[in-house]
Amino acid sequence: MNGIFAVEKPYGVSSNKFLQQINNIFTNSSIFGADLAELRKRKLAGYGKNSARGLKKASKAKVKMGHGGTLDPLASGVLVIGVGQGTKRLQEYLGGSTKLYETEALLGAATTTGDSEGDVICKTEVNHITKDMCLQTAKKFVGELIQTPPLFSALKMNGKPLYEYAREGKPLPMEIKPRTVQVYSLEVEESDLLSTDHDYKLKESIIDEDGTPLESKLSENPLLQNDKLHFSKEFIESASQEGLRTDVDPPHLIKDISVQISKAPLLHFVAQVSSGTYIRSLVSDFGKALSSSAYMVKLIRRKQGEWDLSSNCFTLADFQENEQVWGPVLKKVFEHGDEINVLEEMQRSKEKFVQNEHQEQSEETSEEVPKENLEARSEETTNKTDETFTA
Structure with a gap:
């Protein structure tokens, strides 16, 4: 996945350190699994499959990221981040926003x-x-x-x-x-x-x-x-x-x-x-x-620029949710940019995730009928059959 998004940098942390936090979350998620697999493949090809150095480089591969304008540690607010090919667009924010x-x-x-x-x-x-x-x-x-x-x-x-x-x-x-x-x-x-x-x-x-x-x-x-x-x-x-x-x-x-x-x-x-x-x-x-x-x-x-703290910005807490919650929202932002209201989309995604979890739990419960219940039902059916023949 490639694109631009915005996130709220909290007070007390440097922009680069905060970027590393987001990068670690993305790198360890399955959302960027295909991109990282391709990146590791290219790194290995450059060194040779049996190269120890190549294997080491490939194992340390991370999602390519950068930001569009630093904020001091004492400052908080909108930090524009580019991912993959999106990093090429960051100059727009560094010089002219x-x-x-x-x-x-x-x-x-x-x-x-x-x-x-x-x-x-x-x-x-x-x-x-x-x-x-x-x-x-x-x-x-x-x-x-x-x-x-x-x-x-x-x-x-x-x-x-x-x-x-x-x-x-x-x-x-x-x-x-x-x-x-x-x-x-x-x-x-x-x-x-x-x-x-x-x-x-x-x-x-x-x-x-x-x-x-x-x-x-x-x-x-x-x-x-x-x-x-x-x-x-x-x-x-x-x-x-x-x-x-x-x-x-x-x-x-x-x-x-x-x-x-x-x-x-x-x-x-x-x-x-x-x-x-x-x-x-x-x-x-x-x-x-x-x-x-x-x-x-x-x-x-x-x-x-077009990124507003009150509407289309993620927070660190958003990315600490299950990746099935933030992943689809991030994809929408990559595709449609600042048009996506992140606050509303995250709320919908959370609700959908909770509903799916409840549905899965309900299906698992219905499939796992206790053995004693089956035996009781079988005995009840036998008794009713005996009563019918006796009558």
Whole structure:
């Protein structure tokens, strides 16, 4: 079987590790038995039937799989997966698909990574921030936007990941090349905007081994400070025509690290963006635009291209069902793509599987009539016959 499908990647696992979980399930199922048999046959033919190496390679054959765009371990949501010949179509999702993200962030601090995994770079005042400021700020990012990839990202420079330069405090051999992305919409969730009634605790400052606050050292690292704030091309053009400001006031830093803020105001928004957009960078820039700071604490990819978390996405739990349940549904998705409502089809398939099991059990029960029942029926029949002749 070959094709494309989507599955919900859970929080806390890398995309590659999750892909391996799905691959193991598929490889050990009979659904892909014929495909694997053919693959093993080709591997053996390449090495020779009696080749020990060929036999070893063939025995380790797995279903060919790949994904169409990674999600960080802290993120959950739609992960598009290609199987067999379907892997050739993944480039469509890697470079040109629209994505819908829902994110939550805390205002009042910035981290090295832009999310809750990093160390605190600085803490900033938030008392001046109002709901209206947040709603107006969101409009400044909608349109064509220049983004500089985060320093703590997997992008490489001279073969070395950017995050290694950051951790070592070494200068970059060249400037990080900005990229142009599209933010099609950015809707702030007003129901919990600036709320402190949540379960997220603001990250605390760390004291280094020499007794110096780590954020003091990080704040002096030019690699972490050279991050220019950009608004969308459309906003800049509109603001220049209307005589509006396109710059922002600098944040008010909280330099006393003894000041602990357990609950920070929440920023919650949904953004539809082009491929290559870094949501944690968008969050960080949103904080700067409010003359403060922010870092991401939650990220869900709700849509990627035609695949929607609420309708045509599988879950890991689906593939942990009996393969007779998910196998037929996966085949339909391979044949008809995103037209298939996976949630509905999985429910129908489960019901059909349960009905078939009950029917098989009923047939087995009717076939296995106990011996004593047969003897009792035989004796009853004999007695009735004797009574008839006697009468």
